[in-house]
Structure formats: structure tokens, C-alpha cells
Amino acid sequence: MIIGELARRSGLTQSRIRFYESIGLLKMVDRRPNGYRIYPPEAVMVLEMIATAQAAGFSLDEIRALLPGDLEQWDHAALLDALRRKVADIEALEARLAHGKTQIAALIGEIEARPDDIDCAANARRVLSRMFGAKTDGPALAAGGVRRSGKAGRRSA
Amino acid sequence: MIIGELARRSGLTQSRIRFYESIGLLKMVDRRPNGYRIYPPEAVMVLEMIATAQAAGFSLDEIRALLPGDLEQWDHAALLDALRRKVADIEALEARLAHGKTQIAALIGEIEARPDDIDCAANARRVLSRMFGAKTDGPALAAGGVRRSGKAGRRSA
DNA sequence: CCTAACGTTTAAGCCAACTTTAAGGTCAAG
């Protein structure tokens, strides 16, 4: 299979496939005498696997660490470990999200409770002091938590 | 207040504060004849507000759109709107996370169920076909979903 | 008067995960 077909069959772009090869993520590639890449049929599945793992929240670095390149040699223990750690990560993120949601809900309540007939600055101060007073324990959802859901959507191909 | 003190009091770095000014996020700044920036005391609160909003999942663009620069003039309606949209975003992300967690849990189950006495490749294929067969509806947690929780942690100052 | 600790600017660098661009080689059909 050459790259165009692999791209069509996996749903990824050619550039993305080449990129994965360049970072050592996709090693199942040979060359024709003319320089063209040739892939075995399994490559489709591996790419789908990579995409799925990404979809489950793994970084490419993590995926590379787990994916043996050779489908016959999975490190079960390491894989299970990584999966369990990922579940823990997800649960931590869920907790942060819940916390953030609570904060926002409280803020909505505060704002709704008093229409604009009262001093805004004082109101803002009240709202904020409540938010900060309510133990915003560290970087709640911060740095690496949530990424904007709106404009990031750029699917393959 | 000059920038060093503001940095100390808000917990942000000076470069970050200047950066916020440069993108039009922090407008409450004057200059001394010598060029030094001077800030009113409220700047501390505004910066904390920005950090909190970020922590709640808002991008700097969103924050700029909501923060009027002048504390006396909040657009209540727009703010409420944005907050409600953010809650919806968070809930969508929560759903994706739950879905991803289910997927991973299923995968763990699959792997645990059969120790390494069986053919790995066949097993992998089974596991994956189950994952893909189970309607991995689109980019579940993909593109803009989760960011690694491990190495992103680089807090201010 | 010197030094150390502040402040200023612009520009470039970093991260991940790609995409885009530019400039070219290969190949099958008509």
C-alpha cells in the first residue's frame, strides 16, 4: 500500500502519517526502489489505534512508549499500568471540571441574584472575594486542564 | 504600585503582566515620567480574576471579551451568557471524558481477562475491533479534549 | 561615583501536533 491509499483508508492526512514516521511513532514502513513508501495492511489498524489512543487522551509520546511497533510484542504490564494511570488522570480532570462548574454556577447565581440596580464594582468585589475565599485550591482547572472546545475541531483529511 | 510589587502581590510574573497588557487584557496601567508602569491597587484583583477565569477554562480571548477594563461597567447579560456557555462546554467535556474512561476500562478488562499465554496479535486485533466496533463516535476526546496532566505544570513566578 | 536592584524594549524561543509550502522526482495514459 502506498501512502495515498493508507491515508484514504485510515482517514489521516499523508502529512500526518509522514509526521508520525518522522517522530518514530510509525515504524512499519518500507521503500520502493523509487523512494515511495510502502505500508503493510496492518498500518491502517495501527494508525487507527494511534488516533484512538489520542482520542482517549494519550500524548504521542505516551503512545510511542506503549506501542511496540511490532504488533506481536505488547508489554501487557506496562500497558495496563499506563491505562490505569490514564484513568486516574481522567478522574482528576473530572474532579477539576466539577469544581470549576461549581464555581461558575455560584458565580451565575451571584450575578442573577442582583440586577444592575446596585453598584457593580462592589458587587464584583463581593463575587470575587467569594470565589477566592471559597478556597480556589491552587490552579483548579489551570495549566493543562481544559482546552477550548470551540475552535480546535480540525479533523483529519 | 510598580510592576515588581504587582507581580509579588498577584503571584504572576512581570513578563506575564506585561504580556497581558500587550494583548490588551490589562488596560489599567499608567506611566511615570521615567517610563515605569504604575498600577492602581485594583490591578491585583483584576489579575487574580484573569487567573481564576483561566483556571475555570476561559481563554484569554474570551476573558478579554468579558472583562471591560473598567470595573464599573460589566455587561451582565453577556457575562451570564458566556458563563452558561462555559458550563455547557464543561459538560460536553465531562461527557467525552466519561466516554473515554469507559473505553479504557473496557480495554483494561479485555487485557486482564487473558494473560500472555495467548497470541498477542490476535488478542490485540480482538481488543481493537471491539473498541472500534463499539462505535467510537468520532473524535471522542479528541482535538481539544484533554491535555496531559503531567508535564504542563509551570506555575507563575 | 559606583554598584546592585529595579525598570524598559523588541525579538526570539518554547511546547504539541500537525499543516503548508516550495521545489522537485515518478509514472500511467493518451
Next chain:
DNA sequence: CTTGACCTTAAAGTTGGCTTAAACGTTAGG
């Protein structure tokens, strides 16, 4: 033999949210 669809490469660009560097001015203390 030319056209057009394929493939190749290296390098640069993208996004967001900053940090770091370089080169310089200011100010307080001894």
C-alpha cells in the same frame, strides 16, 4: 511527449500562552 496525478524532501508556519534574552535606562544606598 506531454499532462496530470501521484510521490519525495526539508523547512517554515500555525495556535495559545507565555518565557527568555539582549541591550539598555533609572534609582537608592554606601
